[in-house]
Every structure is written in structure tokens, then in C-alpha cells.
Amino acid sequence: MNAKSLYQEVILDHNRKPRNYGTLDDASHQAVGHNPLCGDRLDITLNLNDEHIDKIAFHGESCAICKASASMMTAAVKGKTYAYAETMIKEFRDMATGKLNLDNPHHLGRLTVFSGIQDLPTRVKCAILPWHTLHAALNSVAGASTEAEHDPANASTV
Template sequence: MITKSLYQEVILDHNRNPRNYGSLDNANRSAEGHNPLCGDHLSIKINLSENLIIDSITFQGESCAICKASASMMTANVKGKTQADAETMIKEFRDMAVGQLEPDDDHHLGRLTVFVGVRDLPTRVKCAILPWHTLHAALNSITTTSTEADDDPMHISIGNAS
């Protein structure tokens, strides 16, 4: 069962020592993400350059290890990328988490495939996705987002998270 490998050393390490954790003074994009089902929340701050490159990105918040490690690895991976590349990764990560993209398929996720195991734990999919969800909101100047909002493009409706 893939679940057994969800808490791999790389995830535990990012949970213990999250990268890009903290605030960002010169941020020009930011968003707050909430998962009302478990009370987890995190904020993401970005400095997006004029030519739409993520120059810097930080996150802060209170969450489980899966969410925190996902946020840490996400920030490390999208830093220096264009907004368009980040959006591609957001979509790919979401697809992987819900079983619509396999680690062997073509993608840009790199080591982020370590989160593939969440697809076996429907209640934990949202933990892994929340940072991506919030990143999408920040890039699109939506200041708050929720895993439970009906109009959210990242919303996983009941029955879809298989």
C-alpha cells in the first residue's frame, strides 16, 4: 500500500526544517488559505517581478506535516519560475493528488511526486493541496481561499477525489 510510504524522510525533513518559512517584506502578491475541515491555515507571500517571474516566495501557518512539507517543497520548486510554469505545476500536483496523473507520466513535479500516496487517503488530499491552492489564489490576486469554496477552481468536489 502506497500510504505506508507517505511519511518518507524527505517529507519529515521538510516538516522539521521548512524552507522559505516566514514573512516577506516586499511582497506584491499574497493569499491566506484555510481548510475549515481541520482548521489548518497558511499564508503565502510572493514577490512577482514585472516579467511575471516568482522572485521570492514564503509561507507561514499552522498545519499538519503533509501540508507543511507540501508548502515547503512547493516554494522551493516554484521559486525562480514564471507564473505560467507555476500554474502548470499547480495543475499537475492537483491531478497527481487525485489520481489523474501518474508519477511516470510527463510532468514538471520532480521530487514532489513523493506526495503521490495522499490519493489513497481522501481526507488528506486537501492537506497536500492547500499550499498549491493558496499559491494559485495569490498569483491571481485572490486574497483568501478555502478548500471548501464552491467557486474555487481547485475545489475537489465529493466523488472526484478518488
């Protein structure tokens, strides 16, 4: 994997113009994700309506890989069901850690651009943090904040 090509493919677009960037004032679910290793922080707010993610937004301080991953993730899960989003979360985590066979059917679409991240082991957590935070948000009590401080790469529960 050439890091430059990953950057050129996703960063150029999503780092400069992140999708769904901001905070929802009327969020039903939210979570804050931290990467204690680098101090990155990501806030996710979303509205779950009849099992569907109606609206989703993120903001925070992070590196370009994390920001692009968050931007593409919010675009990908918007309008999808809770269950669909959870499937994507699992598939993305597996892909980033080299455990997903991309030849088999999956739901990641353009997000497979991040498959090369498995060759940059120190950056895997950067790509996974938004997904971990989304998982925490989806499983949070409406309106409550969930600190997701444990290792995003290994986390499976809130």
C-alpha cells in the same frame, strides 16, 4: 501507499526544516488558505517580477503533510515563471486526486513523493492547500489579500 513511508520520506526533512518559512515584507502578491475541516491556515507571500517568482515564503498552522507540501512547493516554484507555476499547480492537484499519469512527461520532479496521498482521501486536502493558496496568491491584485476559503480540492478560480 504506506503512510509511514510518506511521512518518513518528506516529513522528517521538511517538517523539521521547512524551506522558505516566514513572510515577505515587500510582497507583491499574497493569499491566505484555510482548511475549514481541520482549522489549518497557510499564508503565502511572493514577489512576482517580470512574470518570474523572485521570492516566496509561507507560514501558518498546519499538519505535517501540508507543511511539507508547502515547503517543497516554494522550493520548486522559486525562480519559475507564473505560467510554469500554474502548470505545476494543475499537475499537483491532478496527481493528488489520482488524475495524473506519472508515466507521461510532467514538471513535478521530487514532488511525486506525494502521489501516494490519493490513497489517503481524508488527507488529500492537506497536501493541496498550499497549491490552492499559491494559485490564489498568483492571481491576487498586488498587495491585496485573497481569502481562499472554498474547497481547495475543487477550486479552480480565486
